[in-house]
Amino acid sequence: xxxxxxxxxxxxxxxxxxxxxxxxxxxxxxxxxxxxxxxxxxxxxxxxxxxxxxxxxxxxxxxxxxxxxxxxxxxxxxxxxxxxxxxxxxxxxxxxxxxxxxxxxxxxxxxxxxxxxxxxxxxxxxxxxxxxxxxxxxxxxxxxxxxxxxxxxxxxxxxxxxxxxxxxxxxxxxxxxxxxxxxxxxxxxxxxxxxxxxxxxxxxxxxxxxxxxxxxxxxxxxxxxxxxxxxxxxxxxxxxxxxxxxxxxxxxxxxxxxxxxxxxxxxxxxxxxxxxxxxxxxxxxxxxxxxxx
Amino acid sequence: xxxxxxxxxxxxxxxxxxxxxxxxxxxxxxxxxxxxxxxxxxxxxxxxxxxxxxxxxxxxxxxxxxxxxxxxxxxxxxxxxxxxxxxxxxxxxxxxxxxxxxxxxxxxxxxxxxxxxxxxxxxxxxxxxxxxxxxxxxxxxxxxxxxxxxxxxxxxxxxxxxxxxxxxxxxxxxxxxxxxxxxxxxxxxxxxxxxxxxxxxxxxxxxxxxxxxxxxxxxxxxxxxxxxxxxxxxxxxxxxxxxxxxxxxxxxxxxxxxxxxxxxxxxxxxxxxxxxxxxxxxxxxxxxxxxxxxxxxxxxxxxxxxxxxxxxxxxxxxxxxxxxxxxxxxxxxxxxx
Numbered sequence: 219x220x221x222x223x224x225x226x227x228x229x230x231x232x233x234x235x236x237x238x239x240x241x242x243x244x245x246x247x248x249x250x251x252x253x254x255x256x257x258x259x260x261x262x263x264x265x266x267x268x269x270x271x272x273x274x275x276x277x278x279x280x281x282x283x284x285x286x287x288x289x290x291x292x293x294x295x296x297x298x299x300x301x302x303x304x305x306x307x308x309x310x311x312x313x314x315x316x317x318x319x320x321x322x323x324x325x326x327x328x329x330x331x332x333x334x335x336x337x338x339x340x341x342x343x344x345x346x347x348x349x350x351x352x353x354x355x356x357x358x359x360x361x362x363x364x365x366x367x368x369x370x371x372x373x374x375x376x377x378x379x380x381x382x383x384x385x386x387x388x389x390x391x392x393x394x395x396x397x398x399x400x401x402x403x404x405x406x407x408x409x410x411x412x413x414x415x416x417x418x419x420x421x422x423x424x425x426x427x428x429x430x431x432x433x434x435x436x437x438x439x440x441x442x443x444x445x446x447x448x449x450x451x452x453x454x455x456x457x458x459x460x461x462x463x464x465x466x467x468x469x470x471x472x473x474x475x476x477x478x479x480x481x482x483x484x485x486x487x488x489x490x491x492x493x494x495x496x497x498x499x500x501x502x503x504x505x506x507x508x509x510x511x
Numbered sequence: 512x513x514x515x516x517x518x519x520x521x522x523x524x525x526x527x528x529x530x531x532x533x534x535x536x537x538x539x540x541x542x543x544x545x546x547x548x549x550x551x552x553x554x555x556x557x558x559x560x561x562x563x564x565x566x567x568x569x570x571x572x573x574x575x576x577x578x579x580x581x582x583x584x585x586x587x588x589x590x591x592x593x594x595x596x597x598x599x600x601x602x603x604x605x606x607x608x609x610x611x612x613x614x615x616x617x618x619x620x621x622x623x624x625x626x627x628x629x630x631x632x633x634x635x636x637x638x639x640x641x642x643x644x645x646x647x648x649x650x651x652x653x654x655x656x657x658x659x660x661x662x663x664x665x666x667x668x669x670x671x672x673x674x675x676x677x678x679x680x681x682x683x684x685x686x687x688x689x690x691x692x693x694x695x696x697x698x699x700x701x702x703x704x705x706x707x708x709x710x711x712x713x714x715x716x717x718x719x720x721x722x723x724x725x726x727x728x729x730x731x732x733x734x735x736x737x738x739x740x741x742x743x744x745x746x747x748x749x750x751x752x753x754x755x756x757x758x759x760x761x762x763x764x765x766x767x768x769x770x771x772x773x774x775x776x777x778x779x780x781x782x783x784x785x786x787x788x789x790x791x792x793x794x795x796x797x798x799x800x801x802x803x804x805x806x807x808x809x810x811x812x813x814x815x816x817x818x819x820x821x822x823x824x825x826x827x828x829x830x831x832x833x834x835x836x837x838x839x840x841x842x843x844x845x846x847x848x
Binding site: 255261309312313316317318319320322323324326327328329330331332333334335336337338439443446447450451453454458485486488489492493495496499500 | 752
């Protein structure tokens with residue numbers, strides 16, 4: 219009996235740590251979406267699909283053009299950043315004065331476009347970049363290097379965004395415009411330019427997430443659906459536009475999924491996370507960290 | 512009886528007579544699909560037209576289809592009982608999610624994302640309980656051995672066409688009843704300004720819940736009907752986010768604010784999908800959604816009232832101008848005489 223408990227605890231610890239590692243990645247995804255929402259007041263339903271396109275970019279650069287991973291990653295980040303800027307320029311900008319729901323649904327249309335574009339262009343096969351990172355054994359626990367690497371890169375990415383937002387003029391302008399949309403243009407800030415930069419930055423974060431996800435998961439056109447909904451829920455749970463809330467919520471969610479998956483199938487981890495989300499919405503509708511009015 | 516009634520009755524009579532004159536099974540199949548999906552899209556628009564944009568209707572549809580099929584396959588409960596049971600289940604789900612949402616004033620983006628979570632849950636539960644539901648591989652209701660009517664399984668297309676037609680008309684009737692009720696004014700006031708409506712004495716929570724329940728029950732019914740007709744359901748075709756988005760898309764393309772708008776949306780989307788399928792053959796995978804997506808974005812940017820909505824608006828404006836001109840002419844002639 220004692221031995222059984224020991225093993226069980228090891229698994230539990232492993233799940234907890236894997237949850238933290240997963241949380242880093244989810245926090246990165248949530249950060250990009252929160253940035254867009256906080257500044258432009260738009261939810262990109264198609265955010266996960268941008269990540270999917272980025273993953274395909276990695277796959278093709280590495281498998282067809284034989285670029286090393288470290289060379290392909292910046293290219294993909296740039297590509298998805300451009301995609302984010304284009305999305306804003308083509309779809310969101312004409313709708314800025316329309317009801318918010320219309321903007322949301324338009325990005326829903328972009329979700330269809332990107333998904334089916336991938337289906338038509340790349341086929342529905344699962345694809346793999348073919349990079350196998352070793353598994354790190356620590357005591358009796360096993361962690362994949364890919365997860366550790368993405369956790370570290372996600373943290374670095376987030377710190378980078380934090381520094382950009384607090385230490386540069388553009389970052390300050392972005393934060394200012396998130397606080398007061400009307401007054402900033404009067405202060406001499408070009409709102410359109412700031413929106414475009416923010417969208418590109420959001421896209422770049424999606425690109426970074428794509429570079430990390432491609433190490434752990436196979437690419438297929440519908441891969442976005444497997445982590446897209448989770449990302450939205452994390453953002454809402456943390457309070458849309460609240461960066462720290464999103465960060466905390468990402469780790470809470472990741473732990474629920476990881477621990478739920480330990481006791482049963484992975485799907486039940488997701489079901490638990492979704493149910494937790496709905497319950498939390500009623501207890502704290504404005505987000506985990508929001509003060510009650 | 513006005514000319515309008517006569518046209519209406521003639522149109523219904525013609526629709527009923529159609530399968531007896533034109534027996535081409537493929538055409539009847541497409542028409543039946545259009546009618547069933549029209550009903551589903553109409554159900555979505557019943558709440559969507561008041562700004563309650565739900566991405567949870569894929570969930571309601573999934574509950575409708577799967578509860579009916581599971582009761583039949585595992586407990587041999589006839590769909591005649593299974594369909595009401597599945598509708599009740601969807602109703603309970605709508606209540607559990609809807610009541611707190613409306614009570615705590617979760618609106619706009621937040622409402623959309625909460626309902627999105629609902630679709631996600633239903634999809635994941637169906638996939639997770641694969642021992643019973645067949646998971647992503649889908650589920651086929653057992654073939655009836657005895658009475659076909661009891662099992663609600665019919666082999667000929669004509670019967671299904673007539674059933675779908677009746678259900679579709681029922682959906683339009685519900686739309687009309689809501690359109691003419693006080694609820695409509697209450698809901699319109701709520702969608703304009705919730706606080707002002709509440710201050711004016713509208714019971715915001717109750718009104719929203721009423722519309723949501725009606726919409727959810729109808730969507731579940733559509734799901735059950737689809738399952739009975741197709742005799743195959745999979746999590747991706749009746750539940751999940753893409754089905755929810757598909758409903759939103761069709762309703763917007765057709766026109767959210769007019770009763771026949773969702774139907775026009777269904778006609779456009781299904782004919783588009785079938786047309787592309789015939790045109791591209793087996794390579795069609797993805798093309799229909801690509802066209803859908805582009806159209807959806809273009810529609811929201813350039814034609815947010817939808818095809819039928821815009822046409823009706825223009826006709827109305829023309830009619831108003833016509834009436835105005837005639838009145839002016841009459842006045843002029845009176846003054847002259």
